[in-house]
Amino acid sequence: MPILLAVVFGYLSGSVPFGHLLVARRGIDLRRVGSGNVGATNAWRHAGASVGIATLLLDLAKGAVAVLVAERLLAGSAPAVAGVAAVAGHCWPVWLRFRGGKGVATAAGVFVVLAPTMAAAGALVFTIVVAVARLVSLGSLSGAVAALIVALVAPLPAAVKAAAFTVAALIVARHRDNLARLLAGTEPRLGAAR
Numbered sequence: 001m002p003i004l005l006a007v008v009f010g011y012l013s014g015s016v017p018f019g020h021l022l023v024a025r026r027g028i029d030l031r032r033v034g035s036g037n038v039g040a041t042n043a044w045r046h047a048g049a050s051v052g053i054a055t056l057l058l059d060l061a062k063g064a065v066a067v068l069v070a071e072r073l074l075a076g077s078a079p080a081v082a083g084v085a086a087v088a089g090h091c092w093p094v095w096l097r098f099r100g101g102k103g104v105a106t107a108a109g110v111f112v113v114l115a116p117t118m119a120a121a122g123a124l125v126f127t128i129v130v131a132v133a134r135l136v137s138l139g140s141l142s143g144a145v146a147a148l149i150v151a152l153v154a155p156l157p158a159a160v161k162a163a164a165f166t167v168a169a170l171i172v173a174r175h176r177d178n179l180a181r182l183l184a185g186t187e188p189r190l191g192a193a194r
Contacts, residue, residue, distance in 0.1 A: 002074040003081055010082030013066040014089025014106055017096050018058035019043040022051050031099050035177075039090075039101030041136045056105050062086060063109025071113070077159035083110035084163050091174055102174040104140045107167045114160050115151060122147030134189040137178035144171040 020038040023030050026047055034042045040059060044052025063086045070082035090106040092098040104126075111119040126143030130136055144167075151164035172179075181187040 002076065002078045006070050006074055006078040006082040007085045009069060010066040010085030011089040013062050013069075013082075014086030015093035015095060015100070016058075016062055016089075017093050017100060018062070019051075019055040019101065020096060022055055022058075023047045026051075031096065036099065037101045038093075038096065038099070040105055042101075059090060059101070059105035060109035060112070062090070063106035064113050065109075067110055067113040077157075080114060080157070080159040080163040083107075083114055084166050086110055087167050087170060091170065102140065103167070103171050104144070107144070107171060110167070111147065111164070114163065115154065115156055117154060118147045118150045118156070118164065121150040130190060135182070135187055136190055137175055137187055138182060141172060141175055141179070144168045 017038045019040060019042065020030050023043050023046060028046055030036070030038045030042050030046065033046050036042070040052050040056035043055040063083065066082045066086035067079045070079040074082075087103040087107050087110060089100075091100045091103045093100045108119055108123065111122070122143040125146035126139040128139075129142045130139035133139070148164050148168040151161050156164075178187060
């Protein structure tokens, strides 16, 4: 029962489509423009930096909240399970017919609580790659891999390591189209119209 509660609460927390809601106030449906994702990058491209940053922070917060509530109310592996469910909720929100984002910001919020060192490593690599290459997708993928490496070598609970592996795999899978464009040299850089 605790695991089921963690899955349900984590999913519902993660499924709140903040980017979609914020951008819709400007008469834009994020699912119909750019990448079609409802995350911070697409929100930034089509509604400006302030909306993109707000989306980023809110998506990060919902991942953190899912884990914090599970930590307070449930025991064992429930917080890690709630974190994975929150990322899944962001990627496949029931409210938007399961068309969501790519899970990066929500995952960051999850691991800020579960494994701060891992989250910091991922954020550092993401920041460096985006600053140098101006490619958010490459930064996201690099950050996810760096965070996973730290998770695998750090003295973390098995449930957190399993969550890290699951989330990293999910993020890579959600970026499959970006990977194809990166290999083809057609991936849009930060600040470019899409």
